[in-house]
Amino acid sequence: IEDQQEWMALQGPHSSGLLAFLAANRADYDGFVLFTYLYATSYDTLEHVRGKFYLVPFAHDEPPIYLRLFEDVFRAARGIVFCTEEERNFVQQRFPFALPRGEVLGMGVDLPAGADGERFRSRFDMREPFMLYAGRIAESKSCRDLFGCYSAYRAHAGSSDQTLSLALCGSAQMRVPRLRGIRYLGVISEQEKWDAMAAARFLVLPSRFESLSIVLLEAWATGTPALVNGTCLVSVGQCRRSQAGLWYRNADEFSLVADWLARDDGLCRRLGANGLDFVRSSYQWPKIVERYMEFIRFEALAIV
Template structure:
């Protein structure tokens, strides 16, 4: 490999970064960084936090090497639980206008809030304070970006609503690639984001659904060059002789266990289905549990955060993956399950998941508890041929649309474009 020069240096900015973090944006950032390092000198700029939304400064500030990637960590200087709770109340207050879609009443309510916001003389500062409350407040990171921006050919920002992206883009603008990870949530429609979405030189969307959503919410993005990339997957190497981690038929949920991810609804549906049909089907929930209240059911198993090998073992032997979120910009775990040849049962209210299922023909959709029960039955009663068809469809879909080689080619083009 030829010696790299300074213009081959890029920075990836993401709110959290670490092996123990299994959030979609954070895993996406880590996988991309570890692929791009083969062609570029990659620095990851991130916070010291492990927990969201506590921003706990778990990791020491400074530099470390992780899987060949240089990681620069900056302390969150705004760690304040009161502010975090206030943000939580704001989001919960808007949630009810959001789950049922934008009805006339919801539209009127949201419109009144927008008018109130825009009439405030200092609405720019109000919005900036809201971003600060969202965190993580890494002021030294922003200073670093301002002072060192000429070292880098390009900056890749993950996730639109966080402090590092919002304030970082203001200093690197045209040299930046934004991966917004947008989904249909109340904060996306806040007018304060309009300026931020006008700043990147390139926007890399995960799906066409995400592109259409963002261009509708913030038309300024239509003028910015963009493409679709997502994240890549390697075909798994499976040990055919491995033993199932549990003996009962089971489904898996993988990811952050949170109300916002539809987990409480999923647990209720699963428990109701088992009771009504006198079953003992298991649901294995893999990931950190953020639920304060949850359904107590012996058929629902929490593993906590587990290593990659153990996670893949659960996925290899499951009857299928259940993805319960209504709000996804890509859903890496859905694509991972498809690459394993596993059927996916997805929340049909999420447009991204619905399109994955319809295009791949590798799974099923549910909208309520009755649908849920019917689709679980379909998966459990698939014939050997039916299982093979779904497995083939899923693997072909993941291979065709989410190959690393093609994704890196797209990032090469974007990096050259903003770094020209």
């Protein structure tokens, strides 16, 4: 456990000001909410908020969650708030001894004020149809697998007016291969990201580890469908609930589904419309705030 505590010390971030405030003012609060299980800002506060905190863990099946030191974090929580049913199911399996009341409340996403696909195409000279990856370009996000899948798709689809390029935006933490059809746009502005989503045929989300993908909700907020990694239960669950995305489990399936989405205008329109309806009905901030307030009122009665 000492090695794990050393890992947490290196993980950070640490806030001496936060700890000092909690030590001085703990008695003034009936409860605290800790966001994410993974970082020291939650772990370091345990001695001050034990028995009085609610955890929003953003948990998924990744190596750190199997460290023993996190068992104390989940055991000590008065309650746990989840983003998806899949996250709750995973935490129940990982920490069956510790789970108190757990509610799926989700997280809000802002609807874009004016996403303009044509503005994006003009700004970046992207006249060809394309699939979009938005976010950190990293091994941990399964981007190497994405490049392999895209290469297989190009070999499958050949060259035609309907063959999709792969546009990527975000910070590159690994080398982006120079393959035919791949366009790396670098880090772009928030408005340019919304415009890119509006212009894309679909968003591709190759990550195998998600507790809730904000970028997936953002794509749906622009009426753009998604193609997600079928080994990520959270992403697949979101696609099932929304009826706004499809999934793949290997390069062959990626090639077939991407080609289908490239060629079927009606399917893309239906999936995109479903995604927009899903975000509007379930993930706008007023609805999320209402769920949190109801949860807090219920917990306040339980404390009394």
